[in-house]
Amino acid sequence: MTKYLDEIREKVKEYLPPKVRVKSIEFEGPQLVIYVENPQELAEVDIVKKLAKDLRKRIIIRADPKSLKPPEKARQIIMQIVPEDARISNIFFDEENGEVIIEAEKPGVVIGKQGSTFREIMRAVGWSPRVVRTPPIKSKIIDNIRNYLLSVREERSEILKRIGERIHRTSLIDEKWVRVTFLGGSREVGRSCYLLQTPESRILIDCGVNVSNLSSTPYLYVPEVQPLDALDAVVITHAHLDHCGLVPLLYKFGYRGPIYLTPPTRDLMVLLQLDFLEVAGREGTNPPYSSNLIREALKHTITLDYGVVTDISPDVRLTFYNAGHILGSAIAHFHIGEGHYNIAFTGDFKFEKTRLFDRAATNFPRLEALVMEATYGGPNDFQPSRKEAEERLIEVINRTLDRGGKVLIPTFAVGRSQEVMIVLEEAMREKRLRETYVYLDGMIYEATAIHTAYPEYLNAQLRDLIFYHGINPFISENFVRVDSSSKREEVISDPSPSIIIATSGMLNGGPVMEYFRHLAEDERNTIVFVGYQAEGTLGRKIQKGWKEVPFPVDGRREVVEVKMEVETVDGFSGHSDRKQLMNYIRYLNSKPEKVATVHGDESKCIDLASSIYKTYRIETRAPMNLETIRFV
Incomplete structure (x- = not known):
């Protein structure tokens, strides 16, 4: 490692201007960090590229910590430099990356004409500025994550540093x-988990829980995975x-590596795992x-x-591409x-543009094999x-509403809730839907706040x-948070x-149960399912x-009569349907030689694999859990 870093140092000297004073060069995780005493001399981004x-x-160019102004002093200087009409709402310091993140209602004013204000900030405080738009809804979970990572910096x-040494x-x-x-999620939905191996590397893709059966976990005890x-x-x-519900469990049993x-x-x-515990x-x-x-x-x-593109082991590079399923969902290449x-x-993916996201990416530099959902x-x-789904x-x-009833929409907090919110807001704005309050209960409000924090996604x-x-x-003023x-009780x-949008989406817990219990016996009301309802829920x-539905209430069993109207509106799913799954293979710019189908009932995995083979003459498999496939 020392010899390798010495070679890199020589290469860095060739590229950087002589006036740039390099303090040290280190691997930190997958990044090569070059600490310099005067980063303002490196205005040319092309050098880094x-x-x-x-x-x-x-490559990350970072100011030597000793050359940075103390956070409180830097905050005062930034407030003096940036014009008031930028309307700065928050300034916080990411010491790990040597960045000062400036939240403002008008980011362009913080940046200044051709980046003039931006450069002035960097010269004055040493910190590298990153400017983001002030989210319209404050997220408690994002603030807590920032503060926690700062506390353990x-x-x-x-x-x-340990991860960097291992990667390189x-x-x-x-x-x-x-x-x-295949350690879970094969010929089934739930507990997705796959182990990718080369002679040099072992990489775990997803580590999910089967929410309806907590004792059904991925096969993490098999020799291929141990020691973690x-x-x-x-x-x-x-x-x-x-897909991620059991990630913390890995650290209980000895894993100490990175999560990408x-x-x-x-x-x-973090939001969903905390709710899972609650x-x-x-x-x-x-x-x-x-x-x-x-x-x-x-x-x-x-x-x-x-x-x-990021090195994650000596012989593996990882790149994420948009999967179109939920906020931040990725196809891992x-x-x-x-x-x-x-x-x-693919993880879960949607090969259709939705109200929230572009359709899943199909443009990969090269692709010999694909593991896809079914x-x-x-x-x-x-x-x-x-x-059609929206109109319905x-x-x-x-x-x-015309008959004086309430509409109960059980949804998942992430993805479907926000899709439905956008549809309802537009329909009311365009007078296609009569204006009424839309109550949001459960994690929906916090999940929506996280959506507003990442407009680029x-x-x-x-x-x-x-x-x-x-x-x-x-x-929209029509949305009311139930907290x-x-x-x-007031809403009921x-x-x-x-209209009431509440979690959970399959009526297997959460605030939606309270609404259902009180609204089910009134025939004026309607329950509308907009997501997949798993067998047994x-x-x-x-x-x-x-x-008639038995309900536990205060330690006794109560029977609720279902007189409300029951409707299912298909088309809001974040998963691709059969046609989209088949079209996804067609539109891939680089056709894979092998395809494995997972994350579906046994018959669906097998049938999709068979259809892909018949249509495209690609070698396909519908692997079972604990099966290992050698791809090359």
Whole structure:
């Protein structure tokens, strides 16, 4: 490692101007960090780009900590430099990256004409400024994550150095092969978990929980995975619990390595894991880990934006691409060796533009193998278009409101809730839906706040609506947050027609249960399912026509009669339907030689694999759990 760093130091000297005073050069996680005493002399971004291209590393130029103004002093200087009309709402310091993040209502004013104010800030305080737009909704979870990472910065610095040494260790094995062991989520939905192996590396992709059966966990005890600390990395495709719910458990049993994920996935993952523990405690079940292990996992997270190529082991580079499923969801693309092999894991993905996101990416530099979801891979799994689904939802709501009823929409906090909110806001604005209050209960408000903090992850149309037309559908006056049991009781007892969006999406817990219990017996009301209802859940039973539902109330059993109207509006799913799954293969710019189908019922995984083979003549498999496939 020392010799390798010496070679890099010589290369850096060739690129940097003589007046730049380099203090030290170190690997921190996947990044090569160059500490300089006078970073303001490095205004030319091209130097960094050229250096990164030549060294094939992620390069960060960072001010030597000794050359930085103390945070409080720097804050005062920044407030003096930046014009008042920028309306700065927050300034906080990321000591790990030597950055000062400036939140402002008008980011352009902070940057200044051709970056003049930006450069003045850097010269005056030493910190590298990063300017972001003030989110319209404050996120408590984002603030807590920032503060926590700041509190453990010294420990995290040591963690990143250790990870950096591991990533850039010398390769010792000349053999070349790639294999994947399927540890969960194969021929089933839930507990997604896959192990990617090369002679040099072991990488875990996702580590999910089966929410309906906590004892059903991924096969983490098999020899291929043990000991856990021998893993090079954990890669998380998105924040749903069936993909990330058991990540903290890895640290309970010895893993000490990094977790790679997008910034929104990190924040949503923490939100959903904390809620998972809260629900388990409320229902009297023993959760598999405690909140201190969520913090331990957070300490090891390394966030990557879409399109950033990153070394995560001696012979594997990772790149995230948009998956179109939920905020921050990613297709994980692995480039193995120097052009040896390329394999991608889709996670959950949507191959259709939605109200929130662009459709899943299909443009990869190379792709020899693909592991893809098959949730709706059955021969009859066709969904109506999003436009048809929206019109149907509005028609059902109008009908219910006209007769004086309430509409209850059970949703997942992340993704479907925000899609429905945008549809309702637009319909009311355009007078296609009568104006009424839309009550948001559960984690929906906090999840929506996280969406507003990452506008760059939303599609261009929605960004334009927010930034250039002054219309932010997330902060419509029609949306009312329900943040207490008394407010919930008020919403239920209010005789006025209204719309209620509440978690959980399958009626297997959460505040939606209280609404259902009180609204079910009034035939003027309607319950509308806009998401998948798994077999065995209360939502599925009601879909099937159950008219009497047993309910535990204060230690006794109560039977609730279902007289309300029951409607299912398909088309809002964040998963691709059968047609989209087949089209995804067609539109890939680089056709894979092998495809494995996972994350679906057994029959759907098999049928989709068979259809891909028949249509495209690509070698396909529908692997079972504990099966290992050698790809090359």
